Amino acid sequence: MVARVNDLSTEAKRDRLEDLAPEELAEIEAEDEEDEHDLPDLPNVDDYDEVRMRAAPNPNGPWHIGHARMPAVIGTYKERYDGSFVVRFDDTDPETKRPDLDAYDAILDDIDYLGFEPDDVIVASDRLETYYEHARDLIDAGGAYTCSCSGETFSELKNSGEACPHREKDPETIREEFEAMVDGEYDSGEMVLRVRTDIEHKNPALRDWVAFRMIDTPHPREEAAEYRCWPMLDFQSGVDDHLTGVTHIIRGIDLQDSAKRQRFVYDYFDWEYPEVIHWGHVQVDAYDVKLSTSTLKEKIEAGDLDGWDDPRAPTLKSLRRRGIRGEAVVEALIGLGTSTSNVDLSMSSIYAANRELVDDDAERYFLVRDGERFDVEGGPDAGHPPIHPDHEDRGERTIPAAGGVVLEPGDVPAAGERVWLKGYACVRRERDGASAIGADSETLVATDDDIDVVRDGDVDVVHWAPAEDNIDVQMRTPDGDVTGVAEPDFAETTVDDVVQFERVGFARVDEHGSEESVVYWTHP
RNA sequence: GCUCCGUUGGUGUAGUCCGGCCAAUCAUCUUGCCCUCUCACGGCAAGGACCAGGGUUCGAAUCCCUGACGGAGCACCA
Numbered sequence: 148m149v150a151r152v153n154d155l156s157t158e159a160k161r162d163r164l165e166d167l168a169p170e171e172l173a174e175i176e177a178e179d180e181e182d183e184h185d186l187p188d189l190p191n192v193d194d195y196d197e198v199r200m201r202a203a204p205n206p207n208g209p210w211h212i213g214h215a216r217m218p219a220v221i222g223t224y225k226e227r228y229d230g231s232f233v234v235r236f237d238d239t240d241p242e243t244k245r246p247d248l249d250a251y252d253a254i255l256d257d258i259d260y261l262g263f264e265p266d267d268v269i270v271a272s273d274r275l276e277t278y279y280e281h282a283r284d285l286i287d288a289g290g291a292y293t294c295s296c297s298g299e300t301f302s303e304l305k306n307s308g309e310a311c312p313h314r315e316k317d318p319e320t321i322r323e324e325f326e327a328m329v330d331g332e333y334d335s336g337e338m339v340l341r342v343r344t345d346i347e348h349k350n351p352a353l354r355d356w357v358a359f360r361m362i363d364t365p366h367p368r369e370e371a372a373e374y375r376c377w378p379m380l381d382f383q384s385g386v387d388d389h390l391t392g393v394t395h396i397i398r399g400i401d402l403q404d405s406a407k408r409q410r411f412v413y414d415y416f417d418w419e420y421p422e423v424i425h426w427g428h429v430q431v432d433a434y435d436v437k438l439s440t441s442t443l444k445e446k447i448e449a450g451d452l453d454g455w456d457d458p459r460a461p462t463l464k465s466l467r468r469r470g471i472r473g474e475a476v477v478e479a480l481i482g483l484g485t486s487t488s489n490v491d492l493s494m495s496s497i498y499a500a501n502r503e504l505v506d507d508d509a510e511r512y513f514l515v516r517d518g519e520r521f522d523v524e525g526g527p528d529a530g531h532p533p534i535h536p537d538h539e540d541r542g543e544r545t546i547p548a549a550g551g552v553v554l555e556p557g558d559v560p561a562a563g564e565r566v567w568l569k570g571y572a573c574v575r576r577e578r579d580g581a582s583a584i585g586a587d588s589e590t591l592v593a594t595d596d597d598i599d600v601v602r603d604g605d606v607d608v609v610h611w612a613p614a615e616d617n618i619d620v621q622m623r624t625p626d627g628d629v630t631g632v633a634e635p636d637f638a639e640t641t642v643d644d645v646v647q648f649e650r651v652g653f654a655r656v657d658e659h660g661s662e663e664s665v666v667y668w669t670h671p
Numbered sequence: 672g673c674u675c676c677g678u679u680g681g682u683g684u685a686g687u688c689c690g691g692c693c694a695a696u697c698a699u700c701u702u703g704c705c706c707u708c709u710c711a712c713g714g715c716a717a718g719g720a721c722c723a724g725g726g727u728u729c730g731a732a733u734c735c736c737u738g739a740c741g742g743a744g745c746a747c748c749a
Contacts, residue, residue, distance in 0.1 A: 185684080185698095205749050243748050298747060306673080306745080339747050350674040352745040360747035380749055403675065404744050425676080427742075432682080482698065484684060486677085489742065493682050496699050506712055513709095537712065569708050601708055608708050649709040671710080 185481045189224060190422045195394040198230030202258075202265070203237045203384060203398075206250035208440040209455045210257040210463050212476070212492065213429040219480040220397060222263035231266040233391050234258065237384060238272045239377050241366040246272075248367055253455075257463045261473040269391070271383055272371035278378045279329055281386050281416075282340060282359060286321050290415035291358060293324035294341050305354045308347045314355070328359060331375035335363045342382070344411045352404045353411075358382040385409035389418050397424045400487055427489035433625065434461040434494075458623045458667055466497070470645040470655025470669040475501035498670035505645045505653060505669070510534050512640075513546065513569075513610040514622070514648035516631035518553025520614045523574060526593030530611075532570025532649075544636045546570065551614035552591070553632060558609035565594060567601050567608045569649070610649045619663035622654060637664065645669060 192198055200221040204214065221232045234255065238246040251270070258265065285291045294301065294313040304311050316324075328338055340359040348354050357379050365372040378386075384405070388396060398405070406423045413420045431438055436446060438461055446452045446460075456464035466476060478500040483490050511534060528549045534541040548571055560566040562578045574591035600606040617632040633648070640646055644656045646666075653669035 187685095203749090207749085237749065240748060294747095302746085336747065348674095350745075352674065354745085357747055362747085377747095379747075384749090400676070400743050402744090402749085407675090425743095427677080479683090479699090482683060486684085487742085488677050490684095491682060493699065496683075499699060502711075509711085511709080511711085532708075536707075536709080567708060571708090573708095598708060606708095610709070647709085647711060649711075651709090653711085 186220065186223060186227075186484060189228070189395050189424075192228060197392075197394070198224065198228040199392050199394045200224060200230065200232040200397065201235050201388065201391065201393050202232060203235045204254050205244055206236045206238050206246045206254060207244060208247050208250050208444055209253040211438050211440060211443065212431050212461050212463065212466070212497075213438050214254075215257070215261055215463055215473075215476050216426075216429060216480045216483065217397065218258045218261050218263050219477040220485065222261070223477070223481055224395070225263075230394075233267040233269060233393070234265040235268075235387055235391070236270045236272075237380060238270065238366075238368070239380065239383050240362070241371075241377070242362050242364040245364070246367055253464075260463060260467050261477055267391070269387075270368075271378075271387065272366055272368055272374075274383075274387070275371065275374050275376075275378075277390070278359075278383055278386060279376075282325060282378075282382075283322070285342070285358075285412065285415055286318065286325060286340075288415045289318070289343065290412065291325075291340050291342050292316055292321050293328070293338055295338050297336070301355075305346070306351055308354075310346045310355075314341075314343065314346070325359075328361060328376040331361075331373075333361045333375075335361045337361060342408075342411055344408070350404070350407070353407055356381060356408050358412075381405050381408045382412065385412050388421055389413070389416075393421050395422045395424070397426065397485065400425045400427050424485055425487050426485045427487050429483065429490055429492055431461055431492045432494060435459070436461055458625050459627075468655065468657065469667040470505070470643075470653065471497060471501045472504050475504055494670075501670060502653070506647070507535075507537070509645050509647040509653055510541070510640065511536070511647050511649050512544070512637045513612050513634045514620055514631045514637075514651050514654075515553045515555050515610065515612040515633075516622075516629055516651070517556055518612065518614075518632055519556055519559055520551055520553050520589075521559075521576075522551045522590045523548050524590055524592045526572045526574065530568060530571030544570070544634060546611075546634045546636070547613045547616060548611075550616070552611045553614050553617070554609060554611050558607070558611075565596065565600070565606045566591075567598075567606050568611045569608050571611070573600060573606055610651075620666060621663055622666050622668050623657075624668035633664070 189198060202217045202221060224230060225232050236251060282291065292314055294311060296311045301311055324338060325340055327333065338361060339357045341355045342358050344353055344355055346354050359376055359378050361375055362377050366374060403425050410420050443460055447454060452460050455462050456468040458465055458469055475497055479492060479497040482496060483492060526548060528547060530546045530548055531543040533539060533543050558566065560576045562576050565573055565575045567573045573594045573596040575594050577590045577592060601608055612632045612634050616635055618635065618637050620631050620633045622629050638659065640656045642656050642658060645653055647653050652671045654666040655669055657667050658665040
């Protein structure tokens with residue numbers, strides 16, 4: 148019987164089911180029609196009035212490509228669920244993760260580039276009093292104690308599951324010592340406030356973790372410079388997530404234990420812990436430079452990179468300068484999903500998304516790199532290729548040929564061979580000896596071939612530029628700078644235009660200087 | 672050492688919760704063809720994956736076990 152059912156085709160089974168249980172069939176087919184999202188649905192959305200998320204960057208520099216994943220994803224979820232998100236700068240370590248004062252605005256600028264706008268922006272170092280208040284409440288609830296063990300001593304005790312003597316201090320002392328911490332009466336390392344969790348918890352990472360510690364170095368922000376007692380991420384972040392109404396937390400797998408740690412605090416306060424999603428790390432191919440803000444900062448300071456927007460840097464500022472739209476970056480990052488495994492992002496997926504966005508508007512020009520000069524005889528004075536092959540109404544360009552042309556070395560035909568100068572005509576390279584003056588006087592002679600020679604595959608079409616009255620161009624790319632000359636009409640482009648240098652690739656016009664023009668290579 | 676987590680084509684992803692419609696989706700990628708006065712755009716086609724081994728079952732990418740590989744945490748960093 149079962150075998151007979153198995154032998155039925157899908158169609159047949161469907162028909163049979165329709166007879167037997169039409170309502171169940173409807174249900175099954177409804178499931179199939181669920182619209183497809185690139186991102187998985189967030190968990191338990193219906194349990195909340197509004198989906199609220201947060202991005203919690205450490206303001207230590209402008210963002211690299213990997214950082215864009217957070218705003219890309221939560222911004223997309225915000226749109227899907229009509230939710231909101233807050234940007235919270237977690238700048239609670241003035242020493243080892245010392246904030247960079249320029250980074251706050253730089254990061255907001257990067258989010259703007261990606262096309263998203265945070266509903267709120269808050270800064271943790273503005274909120275110390277709030278954290279202190281909650282610490283006091285936690286102490287009163289018996290959930291924290293001051294501890295003067297050295298890190299090493301406590302670590303040993305903790306690893307063997309033993310409490311330190313400070314754990315059973317009387318509440319009065321704990322309160323006094325914590326106030327002394329707040330008042331800055333201890334030096335770095337002398338005293339911490341620990342959350343009382345479970346000293347025998349099977350996961351050593353969760354045992355009585357530090358909530359506050361002393362830091363001697365003043366915070367770079369003036370508003371926070373007087374504070375010496377600073378909360379650790381797990382405490383600060385946990386409190387803020389609750390206070391700002393965050394319903395869905397998305398963060399890296401490196402913080403997998405954070406939720407478990409923070410739950411102890413939430414339990415003391417009788418708060419509901421938000422939904423949590425952990426995702427893996429992102430690596431990006433095509434760059435020599437590591438995806439690390441501190442590494443980038445070092446390279447810039449050492450002069451290996453010209454700045455955060457150097458085309459060789461895997462930063463958002465760099466992509467922006469290259470003419471890649473934030474939208475394309477978002478699209479590629481969304482495609483990575485939110486899985487817990489580490490992922491590699493191919494730049495080609497960003498390029499593919501961007502090409503689709505810019506191709507229609509990108510005017511076509513010729514750029515010849517490392518050009519070889521030729522005289523042209525027998526043809527018209529100029530060539531007239533279209534500005535855009537799909538839009539004749541945009542007109543055509545004018546490229547003078549009478550004064551000679553330059554070709555890329557790879558496009559130079561062998562003596563006696565033909566090549567089609569795009570928008571101009573078919574030319575044949577003279578054989579050696581036709582002129583006695585030498586290499587500089589090599590000549591291309593226009594033939595009367597019509598375009599059929601190209602259609603038949605006998606002659607290659609190449610791009611070219613005039614040998615005189617051309618425009619010097621420096622093109623900056625992730626692999627270094629290249630130079631070349633562009634046709635005269637290229638001067639009519641304006642800064643920020645993304646153009647396509649035919650057979651070379653897309654580029655963003657960065658500057659038209661008196662000596663030369665500078666463009667940034669976008670992608671093939 | 673202790674504790675978590677993961678493993679689908681070159682890359683990413685869907686499917687895994689609730690086993691059958693999955694000889695496995697979509698995108699990117701690579702190759703070929705068509706279009707084309709670009710190696711762009713567009714069109715067509717092809718290529719390429721369920722980590723391994725056991726088990727449960729009529730049936731396993733999906734459930735269970737073991738192993739391998741990879742990642743993360745055990746910080747007075749974020």
